[in-house]
Amino acid sequence: MAEYLLEMRGITKEFAGVKAISGIDLKVRAGEIVGLCGENGAGKSTLMKVLSAVHPYGSWEGTILWEGKELKAHTIRETEDAGIVIIHQELMMVPHLSVAENIFLGSELTRGFGFVDYEAMNARATALMQQLKMPDINVALPVLAYSGGKQQLIEVAKALNKNAKLLILDEPTSALTTTETETLLELLREFRSRGMSCVYISHKIDEVAAIADTVTVIRDGAHIGTLPMRELDAGKIIAMMVGREMKNLFPREEHKIGDVIFEAKNVTCWDAINSERKVVDDVSFELRAGEIVGVAGLVGAGRTELACKLFGYWSGDHEGKIFLEGKEITVKNPADAVRQGICMVPEDRKRLGIIPLMPVGYNMTMSVLGRFAHYQLINAEDELAVIQAEIIRMKIKTAHPLLPIASLSGGNQQKAVVDKMLLPDPKVLILDEPTHGVDVGAKYEIYKLIFELARQGVAILMISSEMPEILGIADRVLVIGEGKLRGNFPNVDLSQEKVLAAAIGAEEDAAA
Amino acid sequence: MTLSIPTQASAPAKKSFRRLVAEYKIVALLLVIAVIWAFFGALTYDHSLGVSEFLTARNFSNLLRQMAITGMLASGMLFIIVAAEIDLSVGSLAGLLGGIAAVLDVWWGWPLYGTIAAVVLIGVAAGLMVGWVVAYVGIPSFIVTLGGQLAFRGAVLGITGGITIAPVHNDLKFIGQGYLPGSIGNVLAVALFVMLALLAFRARAGRVKHKLPVSSMPVEVLKLVITGAVIAGFVVTLNSYQGVPVPVLILLVILGVFTIVGDRTVFGRRIYAVGSNLEATRLSGVNVNLVKMLIWGLMGLMCAFAGLTTTARLAAGTPSAGFGSELDAIASCFIGGASMRGGIGTVIGALVGAMIMASLDNGMSMLGIDTFWQQITKGIILVAAVWLDIVTSGAQR
Numbered sequence: 001m002a003e004y005l006l007e008m009r010g011i012t013k014e015f016a017g018v019k020a021i022s023g024i025d026l027k028v029r030a031g032e033i034v035g036l037c038g039e040n041g042a043g044k045s046t047l048m049k050v051l052s053a054v055h056p057y058g059s060w061e062g063t064i065l066w067e068g069k070e071l072k073a074h075t076i077r078e079t080e081d082a083g084i085v086i087i088h089q090e091l092m093m094v095p096h097l098s099v100a101e102n103i104f105l106g107s108e109l110t111r112g113f114g115f116v117d118y119e120a121m122n123a124r125a126t127a128l129m130q131q132l133k134m135p136d137i138n139v140a141l142p143v144l145a146y147s148g149g150k151q152q153l154i155e156v157a158k159a160l161n162k163n164a165k166l167l168i169l170d171e172p173t174s175a176l177t178t179t180e181t182e183t184l185l186e187l188l189r190e191f192r193s194r195g196m197s198c199v200y201i202s203h204k205i206d207e208v209a210a211i212a213d214t215v216t217v218i219r220d221g222a223h224i225g226t227l228p229m230r231e232l233d234a235g236k237i238i239a240m241m242v243g244r245e246m247k248n249l250f251p252r253e254e255h256k257i258g259d260v261i262f263e264a265k266n267v268t269c270w271d272a273i274n275s276e277r278k279v280v281d282d283v284s285f286e287l288r289a290g291e292i293v294g295v296a297g298l299v300g301a302g303r304t305e306l307a308c309k310l311f312g313y314w315s316g317d318h319e320g321k322i323f324l325e326g327k328e329i330t331v332k333n334p335a336d337a338v339r340q341g342i343c344m345v346p347e348d349r350k351r352l353g354i355i356p357l358m359p360v361g362y363n364m365t366m367s368v369l370g371r372f373a374h375y376q377l378i379n380a381e382d383e384l385a386v387i388q389a390e391i392i393r394m395k396i397k398t399a400h401p402l403l404p405i406a407s408l409s410g411g412n413q414q415k416a417v418v419d420k421m422l423l424p425d426p427k428v429l430i431l432d433e434p435t436h437g438v439d440v441g442a443k444y445e446i447y448k449l450i451f452e453l454a455r456q457g458v459a460i461l462m463i464s465s466e467m468p469e470i471l472g473i474a475d476r477v478l479v480i481g482e483g484k485l486r487g488n489f490p491n492v493d494l495s496q497e498k499v500l501a502a503a504i505g506a507e508e509d510a511a512a
Numbered sequence: 513m514t515l516s517i518p519t520q521a522s523a524p525a526k527k528s529f530r531r532l533v534a535e536y537k538i539v540a541l542l543l544v545i546a547v548i549w550a551f552f553g554a555l556t557y558d559h560s561l562g563v564s565e566f567l568t569a570r571n572f573s574n575l576l577r578q579m580a581i582t583g584m585l586a587s588g589m590l591f592i593i594v595a596a597e598i599d600l601s602v603g604s605l606a607g608l609l610g611g612i613a614a615v616l617d618v619w620w621g622w623p624l625y626g627t628i629a630a631v632v633l634i635g636v637a638a639g640l641m642v643g644w645v646v647a648y649v650g651i652p653s654f655i656v657t658l659g660g661q662l663a664f665r666g667a668v669l670g671i672t673g674g675i676t677i678a679p680v681h682n683d684l685k686f687i688g689q690g691y692l693p694g695s696i697g698n699v700l701a702v703a704l705f706v707m708l709a710l711l712a713f714r715a716r717a718g719r720v721k722h723k724l725p726v727s728s729m730p731v732e733v734l735k736l737v738i739t740g741a742v743i744a745g746f747v748v749t750l751n752s753y754q755g756v757p758v759p760v761l762i763l764l765v766i767l768g769v770f771t772i773v774g775d776r777t778v779f780g781r782r783i784y785a786v787g788s789n790l791e792a793t794r795l796s797g798v799n800v801n802l803v804k805m806l807i808w809g810l811m812g813l814m815c816a817f818a819g820l821t822t823t824a825r826l827a828a829g830t831p832s833a834g835f836g837s838e839l840d841a842i843a844s845c846f847i848g849g850a851s852m853r854g855g856i857g858t859v860i861g862a863l864v865g866a867m868i869m870a871s872l873d874n875g876m877s878m879l880g881i882d883t884f885w886q887q888i889t890k891g892i893i894l895v896a897a898v899w900l901d902i903v904t905s906g907a908q909r
Binding site for chain 1: 715718721722723724725772776777778779781782784785787788789791792793794795796797798799855856
């Protein structure tokens with residue numbers, strides 16, 4: 001028997017010539033829980049996709065040894081047969097099928113001739129539920145009858161049913177309550193005592209610290225270190241995760257910060273599907289005219305949800321008061337928000353930003369079309385004049401203003417989407433990941449624009465997962481973690497470690 | 513609305529052909545009509561008289577009158593399809609409104625203007641109601657309008673008692689059966705041409721001023737000459753029979769108004785935006801629910817026109833009027849290049865689609881082909897037309 005159950009050596013994976021991960025090692029012993037830590041986009045998911053053959057053998061470099069032998073899997077089926085089972089962050093369940101049917105999805109027990117053997121399936125599923133200490137679950141009921149936490153455990157049952165030797169959990173607790181998390185961690189400890197191994201990927205460093213035997217940290221696609229947990233603590237893990245040099249990519253410009261013009265008080269939002277779960281939990285803050293406020297936090301912390309609520313776009317339950325220039329306002333939908341001077345550039349440009357079949361110019365004027373109209377009839381002259389002026393101002397590279405927006409590059413699309421939200425002359429501008437998927441040149445222009453708007457007195461709330469961007473741009477940083485406001489720091493001598501520690505919820509002194 | 517893509521010199525030949533077809537889709541559709549007409553013209557050629565029955569002024573007039581009602585419904589349907597929705601209830605609603613017109617005219621003896629006003633009001637209200645349920649209550653339009661189809665048809669049976677209501681007054685009949693005197697037809701044709709020419713040059717001047725690509729002057733003039741020839745041919749042919757039929761005139765006015773609505777108004781721009789990306793449009797601060805509801809208001813108006821025209825044409829209100837015509841309207845839109853996924857389509861395209869369907873109906877009836885063959889042929893033509901559109905545009909729809 002080899003020393004390690006799994007040994008990944010020097011794994012490198014490129015996407016279109018860009019190295020997503022480069023030379024990463026990961027080793028797991030039998031009966032060991034390995035914590036895998038890294039910031040957003042560090043390469044954790046890519047590494048797991050290599051392991052589970054989502055990226056098949058041959059599309060990456062390096063070697064994977066499984067039980068001492070080289071593994072050359074081309075399909076997920078092969079890795080699952082070997083005993084590597086991954087549980088994704090988003091649950092992969094068919095909600096209207098029963099618990100048992102979900103557990104056996106793709107490997108149904110039959111009586112022959114394609115007839116499903118429900119009795120055998122239900123009996124086996126019930127036994128699994130006993131094993132998971134959830135005897136009260138009726139395996140014949142549809143999955144949607146159970147809460148997100150129970151569903152997560154059913155997902156674990158599905159993995160156990162595949163005779164997993166190595167269980168990979170990707171952010172398993174992001175949708176769980178505290179008690180449900182405890183149950184899951186307890187189960188994992190029990191599996192460990194029976195010899196099963198586990199890779200535990202989480203942003204929640206305290207969970208990793210509580211359960212892992214060994215921790216591997218990766219950053220920007222590179223392997224930073226692997227240490228036994230007893231030599232580590234939360235602060236050391238964070239220092240390893242960040243450890244990046246700040247480069248001066250930001251055109252910081254002086255701008256005057258005025259009076260408070262926007263206030264959010266006690267904003268709480270509940271998940272649209274799991275209506276028990278709070279995604280934003282009692283957040284209050286204020287914005288001043290000409291102030292750039294960065295919102296930091298890990299993916300799924302509730303930042304986008306907060307932005308949506310402020311813009312009247314949150315579909316679940318929500319409460320909280322919003323004040324603009326001292327007066328309380330109601331924002332029922334985005335049209336309300338735009339009319340009152342609150343604009344938002346959404347995170348997902350392709351899904352929520354561009355109107356793909358329309359020309360770039362018409363995309364920009366969509367928010368203010370009424371301005372060019374006299375009794376509904378659009379004055380094409382006036383509209384084109386504005387479009388051309390804006391194309392020059394925003395430095396949008398397009399052959400002509402009526403080219404379909406989908407034919408432009410990501411950066412130019414983003415500039416058009418941002419411009420659409422500038423034309424209504426907002427008092428408050430919310431930018432959700434404004435530089436996501438945008439090349440360096442366009443990024444720089446977007447930063448310059450942000451400073452120009454601040455000089456004009458617009459209050460800017462910028463959500464970003466790129467820590468250097470937040471620290472390079474913002475006057476003040478709000479940190480959101482698990483839906484709560486965990487930090488409100490002026491951006492003076494603020495370190496990435498301090499922000500990340502607040503985001504994770506670690507103690508102040510843990511941040512080195 | 514046409515979103516023309518400028519042809520790039522470097523584009524490979526296949527791609528530029530696709531672009532050409534995409535840009536001049538309407539030309540391709542007109543070619544299809546020409547082929548169909550040539551086909552039926554040859555088959556109905558009468559050697560003793562030296563003319564083909566299909567290609568007479570009388571038959572052209574009939575053809576246009578036949579397509580007028582489908583065309584009205586297709587015009588309203590186009591905006592619904594562009595907004596990525598569907599309406600299965602228009603045939604029943606048009607039937608209901610036609611029935612109401614007959615009841616008001618025959619049984620209650622209302623004057624024409626009263627009948628028209630009432631039918632239009634009820635039509636718009638019914639449309640807005642359907643639109644409200646779709647947009648604000650959030651029930652998928654397929655379901656809402658499937659329910660509407662049954663409910664409206666039931667209402668027709670209820671108010672007519674299942675019997676034919678006849679005869680309607682002559683002034684109402686004029687809407688469906690009347691003709692414009694030749695002189696008025698000529699004056700309207702000239703006025704239309706002058707207006708189109710002025711608009712074309714104004715639009716060109718605007719594009720030049722903003723340094724947008726324009727086609728060269730000779731091409732521009734050629735386009736106008738062709739337009740003029742089509743208008744002249746149209747009016748002269750119809751005048752040589754009895755003049756421009758009134759329902760056709762109504763349809764042409766609808767075509768003009770709807771084209772302007774689609775191309776030049778805030779409302780129209782928003783319809784295309786909603787169909788192309790609903791959520792992005794909502795996040796642009798557009799009240800997308802209101803846009804959807806108003807589209808159905810327009811559809812209701814078109815149902816009112818179609819219902820009135822049907823009753824006028826038959827000179828009676830019948831419980832089965834408009835049965836199945838929602839499918840003809842939907843087919844016309846798709847044949848005319850509208851996209852199943854929304855965001856693409858033109859009113860003129862939908863009407864040319866309606867013309868293709870009407871030509872097939874008319875030609876096959878003239879040849880004495882059984883109804884079942886007619887239906888099979890129309891079904892195949894619909895699928896083939898959309899398939900052709902997919903292979904030429906290289907896009908999924």
